Amino acid sequence: MTPESFSPTGTHDHPPGTPPPGCPAHGLGPGGLHRLHEAEDLDGLYEQLREQHGPVAPVLLHDDVPMWVVLGHTENLHMVRTPSQYCRDSRIWNPLLEGRVKPDHPLMPHIAWQPICSHAEGDEHLRLRGAVTGAMSTIDHRGMRRHINRSTQRLVNRFCEEGSAELVGQFAEHLPMAVMCEILGMADEYGDRIVEAARDMLKGTETAIASNAYIMDALMRLTAQRRARPEEDLATHLINHPARLTDDEIGQHLRVVLIAAYEATANLLANVLRVVLTDPRFRAQLSGGQMTVPEAVEQSLWDEPPFSTVFAYFAKQDTELGGRRISRGDGLLFAPAPGNVDPRVRPDLSANMMGNRSHLAFGGGPHECPGADIGRAIAEVGVDALLMRLPDVELDCSEEELYWRQSIAARHLVELPVRFAPKPPQDVKQRPGRATVPPQRAAWQVSTAPPAPAPAAEPPAFPRQAPPAPEPVRQDGAWRRFLRWWRGY
DSSP states (O other): OOOOBOOTTOOOOOOTTSOOTTSTTTTBOGGGOBBGGGOSOHHHHHHHHHHHHOSEEEEEOGGGOEEEEEOOHHHHHHHHTOTTTEESOGGGOHHHHTTOSOTTOTTHHHHSOOSSTTTOOHHHHHHHHHHHHHHHTTOOHHHHHHHHHHHHHHHHHHHTTTTEEETIIIIITTHHHHHHHHHHTOGGGOSHHHHHHHHHHHHTOTTHHHHHHHHHHHHHHHHHHHHHSOOSSHHHHHHHSTTOOOHHHHHHHHHHHHHHHHHHHHHHHHHHHHHHHHOHHHHHHHHHTSSOHHHHHHHHHHHSOSOSOEEEEEESSSEEETTEEEOTTOEEEEOHHHHHTOTTTOSOTTSOOTTOOOOSTTOOGGGOOTTHHHHHHHHHHHHHHHHHHOTTOEESSOGGGOOEEEOSSOEEEOOOEEEOOOOOOOOTTOOOOOOOOOOOOOOOOOOOSOOOOOOOOOOOSSOOOOOOOOOOOOOOOHHHHHHHHHHTO
């Protein structure tokens, strides 16, 4: 995968003979084009490219491979929704056909064609995609939300007594994997090892190939087990789909579902929690009821989509996009991050996008993310349950100390340290029950006559204090009981 920077300041060592950071020539290649992988501030570069070139701009990737980056909201949607002009099949990509993209190119894991629905077209795409969406349509979303809540409680139980936590490594990177392992039918595989393997594979480290092999081994074992013993899970429904996928196709598509959902949702969770903890207005709206958690999630999908760009689309014919002439075989980056801040659709970036789901975070067209509802549910239920358990949670560092690991594809928050008052663990298996009915009052008597005066009594030697009135027992209403059942408490 793409090399990623761990530098909080964005500074990098540069090879001898190249312009140092800050020099006007830094990050420029042949023809004066910008190298995306050398940019220290990608968001700033996208705006600079928008000014210079409009909604579609020419850029360079590693080894000075040319590519178009689509910056406009409308242009991105047109590209992903027009399969007659653009596809995901990199076998028609000109630089690849010309031998300019070597097998060890850093972006080959993103771009190399594979026989999976993400890259297929036509009838083959319908067969593979139909199997995936058909299997996902069997997911019990109400049961899934209860499982998300229980998984959240388990994770919070790990650190709630300590009064402090690091919410990226201890929460945001674990909850999506716990939920996805349950959905796929491999709950026993969930643990620190599979989370570490997924993170390692996505970082593109020296051990990424071994980590990918570890995950594929788990998925192929799951496939063999469900062939022999079907159960009510996504793997079984994928196997039983009329498309009749082979074991290899099943394993590869389980990997697509698992890793795509994991990566996107881990980023989304971290982004929402960071904004809740660092933006007082945002948290006040959330706490005051002016904004719900689902609306907060959608706002985050506008401002910080989990994937900055998606590699890649390819022109099937000579065409035009955003005023630029696109040649057959050209590559184009689908870019949700700059597309979501296109001034033609968001002239005021501070404006609330409440209720507006027209962002690009989940793509669109034939290759639109089929698990968008799963990602939303994990983020919504997870954030809501965490804030209910830890209502006093606060950031345990200054906002300026937060830093990101950035690549062309995505921007990952590295750590999110928090503090809170220590809380006792919660029984995650406890099911909501029917509360006992308080004793009823005696029969009511209504009278308009004034009560007869009580006979005078001798005052006591010491004044007596009236016993305190018992506190009224508040019975949960039907709506509150329903919410408790829905959240799984």
